[in-house]
Amino acid sequence: MRRLIFLLVVGLAGLAVLLSLGVWQVQRMAWKQQILDTIAARVDAEPAALPLMPDPVADKYMPVHLAGELVEGELHVLISTRNLGPGYRVIVPFVTEDGRRILVDRGFIQTAAKAHQRNTGKVKLIGNLHWPDETDGYTPAADTAKNIWYARDVDAMAAALNTLPIMVVLNGHPVNGSSVIPMPINTATIPNDHLQYAITWFSLALIWASMTAYFLWRSRARTES
DSSP, rough: OHHHHHHHHHHHHHHHHHHHHHHHHHHOOOHHHHHHHHHHHHSSSSSSSOOOOOOOTTTTTEEEEEEEEEOOOOEEEEEEETTTTTEEEEEEEEEETTSOOEEEEEEEEGGTTSSSSOOOEEEEEEEEOOOOOOOOOOOOOOOOOTBBBSOOOOHHHHHHTTSSSEEEEEOOOTTTOOOOOOOOOOGGSSSSOOOHHHHHHHHHHHHHHHHHHHHHHHHHHHHHH
16 A cells, blocks of 8 residues: 555656646747747837947847948857858947947858958948847857857957947848848747647656556556455
8 A cells, every 4th residue: 555655646746747847848938939029029120220328128139220331350250050051250340420339240151251351331231239148158268369259249249349339230131242141130040949848748747647557557456466
């Protein structure tokens, strides 16, 4: 009898844990979808003038139009994409018509194009304000000698290029005469895999419940025999 009670307690405890993890993933899925919907709504809004003092939270993903000058200086962020392979994001300084110096993410270049000269000068641009959250305790420090960065760190890059800590990621329209491939902000690159995780946990809960029922039946059969 004690064995049956022990198996039942263990079985119910394990089932409760697995079910709670599945429910948590369902909640996370809804939370992530809300974030994706918010991003999509902001990205697709009508471009506006660059705010005087953009807020990293309230104005993140805000579409803006810029007029000014792309100036000399580049930072290269090492990345690899599924369609384009390895290469770099090109981060450059941009001086607006009102004299503000900000960061612009021009897009992607192949590894072989790292040393190539890219066009500068007066342009009009459209993009989205962004403060990427790409750094953590495992992110390597930038190799400034080789100009290789491993994440878009707005504050560090602003210090390196003597700009305000404001980044605009260009949308799908390349700068005239430029070979840089724009990498606009969109939700396609942000995964929402929580449904798969939820199915996994619920499947494990079903397997656990079946195994518990089997062991209870087997133990009871042994006791009765």
